Amino acid sequence: MGSSQAVVQARPEAASQASDDPVKTLPHLLEAQENGSKLHATSTVGSSLAEFGIAESNLDASAGGSDCEEGGFVERRYSQSEVEILRDARRRWTAKQEETDRHRRALELEELLRQTRAQMLAEPVAAHSMPASRYGSDVRLPAFDPERHVPVLALINPFSGAMAGADILAIARKTPYYQNRFFNIIDVVKDQRRGGLLDIFRTELCKARAEAKAFGARSRIVSGGGDGTASFAIFMIFAALRADDARADEGLRDTGNGFIWTDEEMEESFPALAQMPLGSANDFGHALGWGEKYPGDRECSGCFGSRVKAFEALSSWIEAVISPRSPLANFDLFGIVPAEGTQACNFKLCELTGRRGMNPKVLADGRYQLLMKEAGTPVPLFLCLYFSAGFAAYMTARFQINRRSKPLHNKAEYARQAVGIIAEQAPPQLNVGLEGVQITCGGEHYFPPRSSDGKGGHRYREVGFLNINWQAGMANGSDRAPACGRICSTREPAKFNDGKLDMYRLKFASAVRNPGPRYQTDKKEGGMTLNFDGGLGKGIFFQWDGEARFAFSPSGEPFQINVKKILNIPVVIGPKYDPRITGDMDNGMPIRFEFAGATPQQKAAVRDRILRGVRGELNKEMNATREEMVAAGLVCEQVQ
Numbered sequence: 001m002g003s004s005q006a007v008v009q010a011r012p013e014a015a016s017q018a019s020d021d022p023v024k025t026l027p028h029l030l031e032a033q034e035n036g037s038k039l040h041a042t043s044t045v046g047s048s049l050a051e052f053g054i055a056e057s058n059l060d061a062s063a064g065g066s067d068c069e070e071g072g073f074v075e076r077r078y079s080q081s082e083v084e085i086l087r088d089a090r091r092r093w094t095a096k097q098e099e100t101d102r103h104r105r106a107l108e109l110e111e112l113l114r115q116t117r118a119q120m121l122a123e124p125v126a127a128h129s130m131p132a133s134r135y136g137s138d139v140r141l142p143a144f145d146p147e148r149h150v151p152v153l154a155l156i157n158p159f160s161g162a163m164a165g166a167d168i169l170a171i172a173r174k175t176p177y178y179q180n181r182f183f184n185i186i187d188v189v190k191d192q193r194r195g196g197l198l199d200i201f202r203t204e205l206c207k208a209r210a211e212a213k214a215f216g217a218r219s220r221i222v223s224g225g226g227d228g229t230a231s232f233a234i235f236m237i238f239a240a241l242r243a244d245d246a247r248a249d250e251g252l253r254d255t256g257n258g259f260i261w262t263d264e265e266m267e268e269s270f271p272a273l274a275q276m277p278l279g280s281a282n283d284f285g286h287a288l289g290w291g292e293k294y295p296g297d298r299e300c301s302g303c304f305g306s307r308v309k310a311f312e313a314l315s316s317w318i319e320a321v322i323s324p325r326s327p328l329a330n331f332d333l334f335g336i337v338p339a340e341g342t343q344a345c346n347f348k349l350c351e352l353t354g355r356r357g358m359n360p361k362v363l364a365d366g367r368y369q370l371l372m373k374e375a376g377t378p379v380p381l382f383l384c385l386y387f388s389a390g391f392a393a394y395m396t397a398r399f400q401i402n403r404r405s406k407p408l409h410n411k412a413e414y415a416r417q418a419v420g421i422i423a424e425q426a427p428p429q430l431n432v433g434l435e436g437v438q439i440t441c442g443g444e445h446y447f448p449p450r451s452s453d454g455k456g457g458h459r460y461r462e463v464g465f466l467n468i469n470w471q472a473g474m475a476n477g478s479d480r481a482p483a484c485g486r487i488c489s490t491r492e493p494a495k496f497n498d499g500k501l502d503m504y505r506l507k508f509a510s511a512v513r514n515p516g517p518r519y520q521t522d523k524k525e526g527g528m529t530l531n532f533d534g535g536l537g538k539g540i541f542f543q544w545d546g547e548a549r550f551a552f553s554p555s556g557e558p559f560q561i562n563v564k565k566i567l568n569i570p571v572v573i574g575p576k577y578d579p580r581i582t583g584d585m586d587n588g589m590p591i592r593f594e595f596a597g598a599t600p601q602q603k604a605a606v607r608d609r610i611l612r613g614v615r616g617e618l619n620k621e622m623n624a625t626r627e628e629m630v631a632a633g634l635v636c637e638q639v640q
Contacts, residue, residue, distance in 0.1 A: 105249070106250075108195075109194065109195055109199075112195025112196075112199075113195050113199060113200060113203070115195075116195060116196055116199070117180070117200060120173075120183075120187075120197065121173055123170075130163070130166065131163070133167040133307075134296060134307060135167055135168075135171060135300075135307055135310050135314055136307040139171055140174060140175045141172060141178050141314075141315065141318050142315050142318050142319050142322075143176075144177040144178070146211065148324075149322040150217045150218075150219065150220055150324050151207075151211040151212045151217075151219045151220070152219065152220045152221065152321055153182070153221045153271065154178075154182040154223075154276075155183050155188065155201075155223055155224065155229075155232075155233045155236060156168060156169055156182060156183070156222070156224030156225065157184075157185055157225035157226070157229050157278065158184055159186075160224065160225040160229070160278035160294075161225075161277075161279070161294040161297075161407070162407065163405075164278055164295075164297070165225065168182075168224065168276075168295075168314065171314075181204055183197065183201055185225070185229065185232065185233065188201050188236055189232075189236065192239070194247070198236075198240055201240050202240040205240055205241070205271070209261075209269040209271075212269065213268075218268075218269065218270075218271065218272050218570060219269065219272070220272045220274055220321060220572055221237065221273055221274070222274050222275075222276050222321060223274070223275050223276065224276035225276070225278050225279060226279025226546060227281060227282065227283050227284045227385055227545050227546045228279075228378075228546045229278075229279070230273065230284050230384050230385075230545070231378065231381070231383070231384045231544075231545055233273070234333070234382055235381065237270070237271065238259075238610055239614040241259045241266075242258065242259060242260075242614050242615070243255070243258055257607060258607060258611045263595075266593050267593050267594060270569065270570065271570075272328050272570035272571055272572045272591075273569060273570070273572065274288070274290060274321050274326075274572035275288055275290050275571075276294070276295070276317070277290055277291050277292060277294055278294045279407065279546070280411055280473070281411075281471075281472050281546070283385055283386075283468060283470040283472070284384065284385055284468060284470075284545075285574075286470050286473075286576075286581075287385075287468040287496065287581065288468075288571055288572070288577065289575060289577025289578070290317070291317075291574065291576055292473070293407075295310075295314040295316075295317035295318075296310030296311065296312075297310075299312070320574060321572065326572055326573060326574065327572075327585070328570050328573065328591045329497060329571055329573050329585040329587075329591070330497040330568055330569075330571075330587055330592070331496050331568070331570070332467060332496055332497055332498070332499055332565055332568060333382055333384060333566060333567035333568070334382075334383040334384075334387070334467060334501070334563050334565050334566060335380075335564065336383070336561060336562065336563055337562050337564055337566065337605075337606075337609060338562065339560055344621050345559075345561075345622055346557075346559045347532075347553055347559035347561065347622075348552060348553070348554055348622065348628055348629075348632075349380075349549040349550065349551055349622050350373065350374060350549070350552070350623070350624045351372065351374070351375045351397070351548075351549060351550065352370060352372060352397040352398065352401065352550060353371050353372065353373040353401065354370075354401060355401075357402070358416060358419075358420045359420055359424065360398055360401055361424075364635045368427065369427055369428055369429065369635045370429045370634075370635065371636070371637055372629055372636055372637070373636065374623060374625065374626060374629075375622075375623040375624065377619070379618045379619055379622050379623065380544050380547070380549065381610070381618060382566075382567075383563065384467065384468075384545050385466075385468050385471070385544075385546075386465065386466050386468065386544070386545065387464050387465055387467075387528075387543070387563060388462050388463065388464025388465075388542065389434065389462070389463055389464060389540050389542040389561075390437075390460070390462035390463060390464075390540070390541070391418075391462045391506075392462050392464075392472075393462075393540075393541035393542045394421060394548075395414060395417045395421060396414075396541075396543045396547070396548035397541050397543070397548035397549075398420070399413055399417050399548075400547075400548060402416075414472070428537070429537060429538060429539060429550075429634065430538070430539075431458070431534055431538060432458045433458040433459060433460050433461060434447075434448075434460045434461070434540075435455075435457045435458040436457065436534040436538070437463065437531070437532055437540065438454045438457070438531045439528060439529065439530050440528070440531070441503060441524035441525075441527070441528050441529075442524055442527065446503060446522070446528075447460075447463050448505075449505065459507060460507055461506055461507060461508055462506045463505045463530075464504060464542075465501040465502055465504065465528065466494040466502040466519070466521060467494070468494070468496050469493045469495070469502075469581050470581065475517040475519060476493065476494065476518055476581060477493065477494040477518065477520070477521035478491035478493050478494070478518060478519075478521060479520075479521060479523065480520040480521065480522055481520070492523075493580075493581060493582060493583050494582075495582060495587075496582060497568075497585070497587040498523070498587060499565060500524060501524045501525075501528055502522070502524075503522045503524050504519040504520065504521050504522070527562065527564035527565070528563045528564075529560050529562050529563075530561040530562075531560050532551070532558065532560075532561075535556050536556030536632060537556070537632055537633035537634065538552065538556075539551050539553075539632075542561065552632050552634070554629075554631045555632075556632065565596045566595070566596050566609070566610075567593070567594070567595060567606070568592060568593065568594040569593055570591050570593060573585055595607050
């Protein structure tokens with residue numbers, strides 16, 4: 001036989017029924033294989049038949065050209081055409097099996113999604129033990145008309161707003177349209193399994209995108225909770241859109257950028273964010289015009305509170321969100337990124353812990369020291385509102401231990417912790433003031449000011465930047481001016497879509513000199529780098545959007561916290577927007593979503609950073625282990 005032949009061995013009873021016609025012989029051999037008969041083949045052609053699931057045998061042993069019987073098998077040679085027929089038959093059989101498997105998986109996923117939707121719409125088990133709804137028991141959200149309204153979804157924290165979030169979700173469960181689009185953000189974060197709530201959220205997100213495109217608008221998403229919920233909601237949108245090629249046949253195919261939507265589709269259809277103010281300070285909601293309190297708070301408070309009026313306020317709020325008349329604006333989103341030319345941040349994060357009360361410190365080695373624990377989620381990937389290091393960040397870290405159930409009590413707790421910090425001696429993990437901190441913006445020195453050697457930070461209590469012009473429910477910023485101009489002149493406020501950081505630095509006397517809670521700000525381009533050099537066992541507290549962490553180096557080496565603009569996202573402007581606070585919302589650019597960067601490579605780096613975040617890889621990069629905290633000389637909580 002020539003090189004275009006193959007050897008096939010079959011049981012004698014199978015071979016005796018075979019003819020020399022390959023069209024009649026090969027189907028019979030395939031049938032014999034499916035029935036359990038042993039089938040072995042080798043080929044002298046370049047392509048192996050191993051893909052058939054057929055073992056190769058020794059060509060030399062079968063040479064000679066005649067059929068023979070050996071060891072209970074009959075050896076027969078087949079031509080290349082017969083081999084190709086066998087290959088094609090095997091290919092068709094494999095394709096059929098794959099199609100059957102895809103169908104089975106689709107039915108399985110459909111059933112999982114059905115079960116998850118049923119659980120989503122079911123009344124919570126503990127609903128009977130909750131207080132009566134502040135909006136009434138038999139109410140419904142405004143009817144959604146697809147011909148007049150913009151498609152909307154919601155990610156709401158049920159525990160925010162003294163459980164106002166839970167009341168709103170309960171009404172949504174009973175209202176057509178909203179019952180499939182309003183999600184408990186905590187449940188979505190927890191249920192990321194196949195067929196879980198994240199899959200449901202993704203499905204509705206894609207449906208809303210198609211509906212909005214047909215309507216000629218951009219879909220919207222409500223972030224309901226405290227100020228930190230906004231960055232978490234954006235994180236969950238990216239988590240939902242992350243591609244997974246293992247589930248490509250279920251709609252999660254990578255479009256080439258790591259997501260299931262292309263860059264063009266993201267730019268056109270990434271949902272516009274509306275902030276429902278359910279937290280304590282509600283800086284984000286206030287800046288965007290959605291109010292300083294949750295919808296209906298004023299109407300249902302006090303002795304003369306009315307559930308009817310509270311629900312009317314909630315209905316008006318929802319109607320504004322879905323109205324196409326509510327305008328959109330661009331919004332800058334910043335993030336903590338590695339230094340240029342590096343792949344990871346060179347610091348680690350942990351969280352303050354300790355007993356509740358005015359002083360969380362513990363006695364260790366004869367001194368009162370801070371007690372630390374491993375940091376939880378979220379990691380500081382998105383900075384929506386503001387960033388600061390120093391006094392306010394330390395105060396926020398202590399507040400997180402003592403968080404209360406009501407917004408008013410939370411504000412009082414902030415004040416209590418501020419008094420405690422001022423009255424106490426600085427713990428050994430912290431320098432006095434901002435000693436050891438230097439900041440550059442766009443490569444130029446910014447802090448400490450008027451210091452050629454980087455000293456003088458001990459005179460300052462706080463340094464940071466504003467992205468929105470509202471902080472802690474009272475502070476805002478305007479461009480730096482001489483003393484006389486701070487009262488008499490009209491100054492440019494901090495703006496959320498000019499691509500710049502509104503930097504500020506504060507002493508304890510700044511409230512008198514500025515005057516009041518208005519910061520003097522300096523608009524800076526090119527990002528910010530905070531350098532800290534404090535030695536082993538020292539670090540610095542920083543806070544972003546109401547979340548606080550302690551940054552340190554396990555080896556005691558100097559480290560850098562780099563902040564840059566990473567995204568441009570669309571936001572929905574509410575009816576209470578005040579241009580005197582934030583300025584003109586129109587920055588002259590088309591409303592769009594965009595990965596930030598001056599070059600395609602920089603944009604790709606941002607995209608990769610976000611993907612690493614939603615895959616959970618940044619937790620390992622940024623959050624310290626217990627071993628790293630101990631190596632730095634930090635006092636750690638006992639592991640149970």
